[in-house]
Amino acid sequence: MRNLIINNSLAFIKKNCSYNNTKLEEIQYGLEAIYILFTKTVIILSVAFLLGIFKEIVIFTLLYSLIKMFSFGLHATKSSICLICSLITFISVPFICKYVNINFYLKIFLNIVNIMLIYKNAPADTYKRPIVNKKRRAIYKFLSTVIAIMMAFLSIIVKDQFLANCFIFAPIVQNFMISPYIYKLFKLPYNNYLNYLNKV
Numbered sequence: 001m002r003n004l005i006i007n008n009s010l011a012f013i014k015k016n017c018s019y020n021n022t023k024l025e026e027i028q029y030g031l032e033a034i035y036i037l038f039t040k041t042v043i044i045l046s047v048a049f050l051l052g053i054f055k056e057i058v059i060f061t062l063l064y065s066l067i068k069m070f071s072f073g074l075h076a077t078k079s080s081i082c083l084i085c086s087l088i089t090f091i092s093v094p095f096i097c098k099y100v101n102i103n104f105y106l107k108i109f110l111n112i113v114n115i116m117l118i119y120k121n122a123p124a125d126t127y128k129r130p131i132v133n134k135k136r137r138a139i140y141k142f143l144s145t146v147i148a149i150m151m152a153f154l155s156i157i158v159k160d161q162f163l164a165n166c167f168i169f170a171p172i173v174q175n176f177m178i179s180p181y182i183y184k185l186f187k188l189p190y191n192n193y194l195n196y197l198n199k200v
Contacts, residue, residue, distance in 0.1 A: 009168065011168070025064040036079050037046060043083065044090050056094040063170040064090075067151065070123035071144040075176030089173060097165035104156075111152035112169035117179070124178035130192040137193070176197060 011032055031038050048057040055109040076082035102110070122144035125131040132141065155167035176182055 002050070004012060006184070036082060038085055040079075040083055044087060047087065047091060048094075053091075053094055053098070056098055058088055059163070060094045060097060060166050060170065061090060063166050066104070067118075067144065067147050067170050067174045068177070069116060070140045071124065071174055071176060071178055072140070072154065073124045073128075074182055075126050075128075077186070077188070087098065092168050093173060094166075097169055098162050100165060101161065102165060102168065107164075108156055110168050110172070111155060114168070115145065115148045115152060115177060117147045117175040118171060121175070121178040124183075124190070125192045126191050127192045132193050 013027060044061075045054065048054045076085060104117040119141065123131055123137060123140035125181065131137050151167040151171055155164045158167065180190045
């Protein structure tokens, strides 16, 4: 089904637009990403609805997407691996956020670690999409760090336990996704912009 939809979409684009091969590859990559995101989202939300935590997963996903927007991170090499990891993460973490009670001092510690790791490792690119531009990388690092600081502040002042925990756990999950160790675990290259610049 995936190949059928993507191939038909590409055929339509080729017929109606005059793009070179490089541009068509970029479009294909984008179509694959959209397809995976759509199918993954439908499956996760369906499971969430069946488990009765639909609202919690939507809230956590939105907050996670906010921190991921500028810090990027690991992409699984196979859509099946991506789906499995996403299901485990986006089902289990909202459950944790809903029921765990984190004391004030532990919140401070986790927030400090989150901010430090976001600042150190963001943005983390992929070998298919290296972030080559130095200024752009600096902007992404700045925005990622600002968002992490804002989430840390909100996790302290927000009274709702679930929401406060989400502000802590969203950066925690993202720190795993941008860690050089998770790239090493999946045998994927890290700091891909350096490899690109060395080739140039």
